[in-house]
Amino acid sequence: MFEEYTGVYVIADCFDGQVRKVTYELIGQARLIADQLNEEVHTLILGAQVASQAQTLIEYGSDHVHVFEHPLLARYSTDGYTKVITDFFGQNKPNVILIGATNDGRDLAPRISGRMKNGVVADCTILSVSQSDGLVEWTRPALGGNILAEIICPEHRPQMGSVRPNVFKMPERIVGRTGQIHQETVTLADSDIRNRFVEMIKVDLNEVNIEEAEIVVAGGRGMGSPANFKVLEELAEVLGGVLGVSRPIVEKGWYPLSRQIGQTGKTIAPKLYLAFGISGAIQHTAGITGSETIVAINTDPEAAIFKVCDYGIVGDAVEVAKEMIAKFKVAKG
Known part of the structure; x- marks a missing residue:
């Protein structure tokens, strides 16, 4: 039924053109899932000038890196990122999609899932693969964190979830690891994006991270x-x-x-x-x-x-x- 859906896809989380740590954590989990399913790991990276980071994503475990570069992708926007990603997934059918549960990721994940008419499991803390049917088992705290809910997606593809940063450790980087880098075509216009970046206001500059x-x-x-x-x-x-x-x-x-x-x-x-x-x-x-x-x-x-x-x-x-x-x-x- 879902034989045409294949590959574990990670959507890179970037800020000011730099890949955030959560992306590498997700690639590590994608690698574990893909190896159990005998599939490949794909990473999507969007930005204005981000191609130079593609090889690093491969060295952390990606088999394919899809690079989307466009001036309108320099800063995250809900409309722009959703359009580019869902246009791509309209031509490619992923089995699994992983997104970091950052501020941007929590905004982006439901937009993508809504556009693609499938669900998304939010804020996961445990990922595993069922040995019986190959479904990803998404585990997240529920009911105010009082229980752990295990969720599967047997009826729809792709299987999709967001994962909190710092839940998983970064995988070991293998310098010189080989993979394929794909420079993708981006079709995006000003009219596709309804909101505009005006100013970044840093709150509590003395607050620790x-x-x-x-x-x-x-x-x-x-x-x-x-x-x-x-x-x-x-x-x-x-x-x-x-x-x-x-x-x-x-x-x-x-x-x-x-x-x-x-x-x-x-x-x-x-x-x-x-x-x-x-x-x-x-x-x-x-x-x-x-x-x-x-x-x-x-x-x-x-x-x-x-x-x-x-x-x-x-x-x-x-x-x-x-x-x-x-x-x-x-x-x-």
Whole structure:
């Protein structure tokens, strides 16, 4: 029925003409899926001058890179990108499409799926392939993050989903890996795009980028009060990391949303994640699965966070944080 649909396609996510890290994470997953299905990985990259990055996409795992260059693609626009991509898919029939769940990706994915009259599974955190029928199994938190829903698409093609950044690790880059680069024809006019870029306004220039931090110190409801978070701020500074919080802390108004980790906040993948007074609800743990090492501190030995951490400490979060600060200060001399 769907024999003509083949290939796992990744739509590259770019900002200011540069490929974002999530694209390489998706190529790694596309490679795993394609190998199980005995298919090839294709990556679409759109922009004004982006052809120079095509070889890098191949070295991270793409078999084919389709380059779409046009002055009107220099900045993301819903209309422009949707038209170019769906025109291409009108001539090519993909089996699977992966899009990063970034601000642009969350805008683009439903537009593409609507134009192509198929569904899209949003904000996936786990991807797998069924051994029985070869369908992609898309897993995402649902019902406010209280359960994990596994979704399949047996009746329509392409199978399509968006994936949150930092959920999967980047694949190893193989310098010199070969593949095919296709310079595609772009048919796009000013009249195709209804919105115009006017100005970029950067908000809170002093705010940290928690998604890119290598060390994250986070606190939850178990910290007790805003004053106790000052201890975590000091620990983060001593370690050269950044402070993050769980959703209840943002809801209390103690810290801004930009610090929130979890399904409704940021997905992070630091080398070290320290969780103080965080119970480990699935809404939160969905955002930390990419962490290399997770250390949890909680007074409750039955807390769910201990089921996902690498190291656990049963104790008072504030006292443990103070002890860590003292030890690290001595170690640093």
